[in-house]
Amino acid sequence: MNARIAPPAPNAPNPDAITRSARTVIATEAAALAALEPRIGDDFVAACRLILGCAGRVVVSGMGKSGHVARKIAATLASTGTPAFFVHPGEASHGDLGMILPQDVVLAISYSGETDELLFILPVIKRQGIPLIAVTGRATSSLAREADVHLDGSISSEACPLGLAPTTSTTVALVLGDALAIALLEARGFTADDFARSHPAGALGRRLLLHISDVMHTGDDVPRVPPDASLTKALMEMTRKQLGMTAVVDADQRLLGVFTDGDLRRALDDEEVDLRGARVADLMTRGPKTIGAERLAAEAAQLMEKHQIHALLVVDDEQHVVGALNIHDLLRARVV
Template identity: 55%
Template structure:
């Protein structure tokens, strides 16, 4: 039975081999890579990804990454394509065919039909002189010096290189198209990504009677009752016209106590934080979180264009909503 030290050593050797493989991949970001990007960017239909075995599993992920980053794409199994699924291909599509050997028979069987349909093919192989590479309009080289498998049989370094080349294509296209976080959110409406990218501050803020607010003239002790009652660790401070003139937070309270200020006789307007950072209605929750982290603050107030407080939120609200 292997010892713990042997297991760790073998694992480190795998990582070292795969890092070396990825460093070698840099040389293949060449004119062919540019040509593949241009072909996919000009595609009027969809990028159809194909691959058998491990290449197919990686191809599935590449297709999903392309689709979620602004390049419409889906995976077609070459074996199923020979039995009717090739009908999914239409004029204007581009095929991204993946095979480390470049000789996958299931894909080679499809090549004459794909060419007859006038659909351009990008081949991603580890052998530039392979049949697939020669038949494709563009060949992307993913050759690795060796597999991380000590037997040299299990696809390891080669599949990692394939995956990274696919990511390189997807991200290069994302940036070329000017794909934004809002665009990304439209294809990720569910789960944590959806919450982070679609949720806006107006959906999180405490409003109405839940909004902590006091006038400038009340004493600090009276303001603390409002802070405690609303449970946000802060309160808005309003002028006579109902506009936000400042806020008072737990941090302000610590400074007041350190200064030994009489909380029963001093007006909140004298110790509040003036000109606080505020939120606009259309701000994303993720943007508000970034602002809070950058400014090292735990609470924010949402205001109207006229400066009236509309709602407030704190870091706990971000946590509950899954944004944090």
């Protein structure tokens, strides 16, 4: 059945007006960000130094839309190596101030710099000697004057045509928070491995934290036959272990080669091969691609893709076969 598109309502907005409005918002906010870039200087460096010297956490706070931005900034800081959390300024004066300790740094966000809930808790923060970083749009505001460091988040206009909804101002505050997080990340030497440890359930965490030893088959689940095994015995071992191949090992379990579905097809195509009397050593692939158990599972995926293979044997430093895995194991682990 073809979908039926309802006719436009009598007072439906003009499509050109809709796209023009959206483009104006984007242009307005892009211009504000362009104007922000040259203002990054000594004050920004001072803010980073305060945070880097902090023995506690960064406490980020703000009301309304600034509060939503503050929550996101706290989350970004925390996931990039700077311990941080959000405190609602309204709740702070009703007990949550106990969450803020003298060794912390407070990052307060208010475009006007006159948010009552923030100003109400300032005396307590200052009395404890807690450093204060303020992000405001007015350097002469009460919050900016009380701050140890003021970051200028001023804008020429909001993207809202009524000049009422925080739009451009919250974008600028958000970008300032991102700039802080990334500058601190680089200053700390925070790595992708560090990021993965705080995101173990994410795709990056799986790629960077999961090792071959976590996904490989071991013990009796590893297909292996001696070099004098018959083709029938090798096929039975491959069928039982369901990895599409079998290792060929000597008496000490050292790898001699691998026999795969591809080797079987090549043997079937070769009229000179005596399938009844052939030993697996005569049909196997010598010098197969292998990997160590301590390597990352993502490296196995890369190796398989590069060489167009679907399974790998896992060996130790002396070429003893200790495990095996195939592409399905990596798919189950969501590495690929």
